[in-house]
Amino acid sequence: MFVAHTMEGMFQARTVLMATGVFNRRPSMPANVHDEALSRGLLRYCPICDGYEVTDSAVAVIGTGEHGTNEAEFLRSYTANVTLIAPTGDHELDAAQRSRLDNGAIQAVDGPCLGFELLQDGIAIATPTGRRLFATVYAALGSDVRSELAAAIDAEVSRDGCLIVDKHQRTSVAGLYAAGDVVRGLDQLSYAMGQGGVAAVAIRNDLARSTPLRR
Ligand SMILES: Cc1cc2nc3c(=O)[nH]c(=O)nc-3n(C[C@H](O)[C@H](O)[C@H](O)COP(=O)(O)OP(=O)(O)OC[C@H]3O[C@@H](n4cnc5c(N)ncnc54)[C@H](O)[C@@H]3O)c2cc1C
Known part of the structure; x- marks a missing residue:
């Protein structure tokens, strides 16, 4: 019993x-910003579920390593405009992962992600090398x-x-x-x-x- x-x-x-x-592990942002971004489709977690909805738009993937590379590559089949942003610092990518990103013309941007701003029709991410605009961002941070x-x-x-x-x-x-x-x-x-x-x-x-x- x-x-x-x-x-x-x-x-x-x-x-x-x-x-x-x-x-699903979340990007570092206030809970209210997270929930609004999720409800507006500016933040997503499941490319298998809704990747087709971002066809031909500018997409950021927050992640690094094998998981981030896999997710960026997966989304690359929907759009040519994919950027992989490291969540907390420099990317942790080996030569093979960098080569896969290069083959897909996927840009790798070092982090950390310094802040998120929800816009009328997209989301801005502040990185150490500047503010970048995307239609949507996928979190590839793993899950517990x-x-x-x-x-x-x-x-x-x-x-x-x-x-x-x-x-x-x-x-x-x-x-x-x-x-x-x-x-x-x-x-x-x-x-x-x-x-x-x-x-x-x-x-x-x-x-x-x-x-x-x-x-
Ligand atoms: C943003 C997002 C979008 C998604 N979109 C899609 C989609 O379009 N299509 C699709 O097929 N799948 C989608 N998924 C995946 C889908 O939601 C999951 O595969 C599905 O919900 C799994 O069902 P589940 O019952 O296993 O777990 P869940 O639906 O996650 O339910 C688990 C429940 O258990 C509760 N729980 C956990 N621990 C405890 C505890 N100790 N005590 C009491 N309660 C507890 C949790 O609070 C939760 O309510 C999406 C996932 C996310 C995060």
Whole structure:
């Protein structure tokens, strides 16, 4: 039996489906500026989700290293105007990453990002080498997987913090299932919903197997 303690009381259950997702690391900006930028599409987190919406516009990617290079390259297939800005200082790019950026004519600008200004039709980013204007900016700063609750009851996690599940979404703890971004996979709504469906069927069947039939 699982016992969950919440602000609204205590809940008991024979099974739990963990769907606690991930927290996307944010660029350094005040919360109100962040929320307005997000709601206006000036700040984005998921190029797979909405990259097509920035076709042929000026796009900044805040990030560096392999993750920043991958995201900048991904967006380069939508627009020829992509700039990779290091978040906190000079870029950390090896020769291969610099070569990939050069091949795509992606400009690499050292940070830190000193400030963000939301404009009527874009966003300005202050960098040590000047103020730059973009239609939108993508954060490629990684994310923190919200698997700590499951890990606290010894569910197995991967090196990057994702819950490890079998093909029926069962974790290593009997009765604990997981679905969505907290599990390694494509961080997409359709994927999360599909995993939720698989988990629901597994929970139903596993419970039925361990419940005596009524006579
Ligand atoms: C800005 C943005 C835009 C996106 N756009 C798209 C899109 O267009 N299409 C698409 O397919 N996907 C999109 N995604 C990805 C999509 O949102 C996720 O893949 C999906 O929401 C994952 O669902 P989930 O249930 O796993 O996690 P979430 O939707 O993240 O839900 C997890 C919930 O668990 C809660 N939680 C975490 N820890 C605890 C705790 N300890 N106690 C209680 N509650 C907790 C969180 O607060 C949150 O409410 C986008 C993501 C972002 C950030």
